Amino acid sequence: xxxxxxxxxxxxxxxxxxxxxxxxxxxxxxxxxxxxxxxxxxxxxxxxxxxxxxxxxxxxxxxxxxxxxxxxxxxxxxxxxxxxxxxxxxxxxxxxxxxxxxxxxxxxxxxxxxxxxxxxxxxxxxxxxxxxxxxxxxxxxxxxxxxxxxxxxxxxxxxxxxxxxxxxxxxxxxxxxxxxxxxxxxxxxxxxxxxxxxxxxxxxxxxxxxxxxxxxxxxxxxxxxxxxxxxxxxxxxxxxxxxxxxxxxxxxxxxxxxxxxxxxxxxxxxxxxxxxxxxxxxxxxxxxxxxxxxxxxxxxxxxxxxxxxxxxxxxxxxxxxxxxxxxxxxxxxxxxxxxxxxxxxxxxxxxxxxxxxxxxxxxxxxxxxxxxxxxxxxxxxxxxxxxxxxxxxxxxxxxxxxxxxxxxxxxxxxxxxxxxxxxxxxxxxxxxxxxxxxxxxxxxxxxxxx
Ligand code: PMP
Numbered sequence: 001x002x003x004x005x006x007x008x009x010x011x012x013x014x015x016x017x018x019x020x021x022x023x024x025x026x027x028x029x030x031x032x033x034x035x036x037x038x039x040x041x042x043x044x045x046x047x048x049x050x051x052x053x054x055x056x057x058x059x060x061x062x063x064x065x066x067x068x069x070x071x072x073x074x075x076x077x078x079x080x081x082x083x084x085x086x087x088x089x090x091x092x093x094x095x096x097x098x099x100x101x102x103x104x105x106x107x108x109x110x111x112x113x114x115x116x117x118x119x120x121x122x123x124x125x126x127x128x129x130x131x132x133x134x135x136x137x138x139x140x141x142x143x144x145x146x147x148x149x150x151x152x153x154x155x156x157x158x159x160x161x162x163x164x165x166x167x168x169x170x171x172x173x174x175x176x177x178x179x180x181x182x183x184x185x186x187x188x189x190x191x192x193x194x195x196x197x198x199x200x201x202x203x204x205x206x207x208x209x210x211x212x213x214x215x216x217x218x219x220x221x222x223x224x225x226x227x228x229x230x231x232x233x234x235x236x237x238x239x240x241x242x243x244x245x246x247x248x249x250x251x252x253x254x255x256x257x258x259x260x261x262x263x264x265x266x267x268x269x270x271x272x273x274x275x276x277x278x279x280x281x282x283x284x285x286x287x288x289x290x291x292x293x294x295x296x297x298x299x300x301x302x303x304x305x306x307x308x309x310x311x312x313x314x315x316x317x318x319x320x321x322x323x324x325x326x327x328x329x330x331x332x333x334x335x336x337x338x339x340x341x342x343x344x345x346x347x348x349x350x351x352x353x354x355x356x357x358x359x360x361x362x363x364x365x366x367x368x369x370x371x372x373x374x375x376x377x378x379x380x381x382x383x384x385x386x387x388x389x390x391x392x393x394x395x396x397x398x399x400x401x402x403x404x405x406x407x408x409x410x411x412x413x414x415x416x417x418x419x420x421x422x423x424x425x426x427x428x429x430x431x432x433x434x435x436x437x438x439x440x441x442x443x444x445x446x447x448x449x450x
Pocket of ligand 1: 129255258284
């Protein structure tokens, strides 16, 4: 099986066709055990699944000790196993792990720091454990604030795994299709005036919900359109769409689970590039560098009624260990100037990708912002049709060269490159060299970490 995974992350055949390290039996046995124990709903990356045992910075190591350059994992955003984050987690776990029904400085200090990084109207933080929970909570708040239930999202959006969030995650392609309160709009990938078209599409989607008797609740949008194939611009792209949503009384919810925490290289948040101010911002993934911590920021006026009507308690959301992890991540982003690095290394990466693209008709547009890049893989016959099979072949060939990326997009033909923010130009060069090799039908052999 080849194609996009449920959350827009690529899913490739998980056959056990050989293993350069002679561990075929080991991988096959582990796959069988996994299927027996975990059942049928899980998926693996790559034709030859990876059995990883250790991470360090931009490097991952498999059970045989082979090194892989990580061009994909945005969770370990400040680098795998960053010592400052690890020691903050360990120290807090050794001191106290409770929850938000006791007073503790952890959630207060973190809320203050996050709200400082967000536009003024966002005045409260709430903590969850996952991005799905954050979007689920945002939907509850939006329903309470608006009295409506209608949700507009992009065509291949992924927003989470709960029943509510899965219902507005068309990337999942759930049997039965979209529920009656959800409408999709195409991601503003190309064509003239993408911002104007996107705004008009959002307005039309809410109008359509209205005709069906569904009141507006929220326009929910991933600020970097990760599962729609990575859409970066033009700057201002989201402004008209947010205005269109507000014009009908919906909230604009920025899903920053992918774009947040410096990923796009312009400030902490992906929506910053578009000069727009959200009603709610949801965040997660990179927030704890691997420790589960997520949450949302909301304008006080939108949560007033919800706060009156609902008692919010999340056993692990806001626990002191999670707060310590997230605080340490903020320290590292600032100390190591990772937002500036995302901008500089990201620009270098895209320039190198464009150099390769110029010589290879199977590569189409190169998009991205900061350290998030998308490269279309197309047929070379002049028609430039999406070519998901070749995209998967490239991803697997790069894996064989010790470089990890994946695919995304409506057709699953977009190379999705999203390394930890500690990626440096020499790592980008190595990734691009593996891509070139893959385009020539070969692999490079594993490198060693510098
Ligand atoms: N929103 C976006 C944009 C995501 O990419 C994801 C995860 N892929 C989620 C929400 C859900 O986050 P989690 O897996 O932590 O529940």
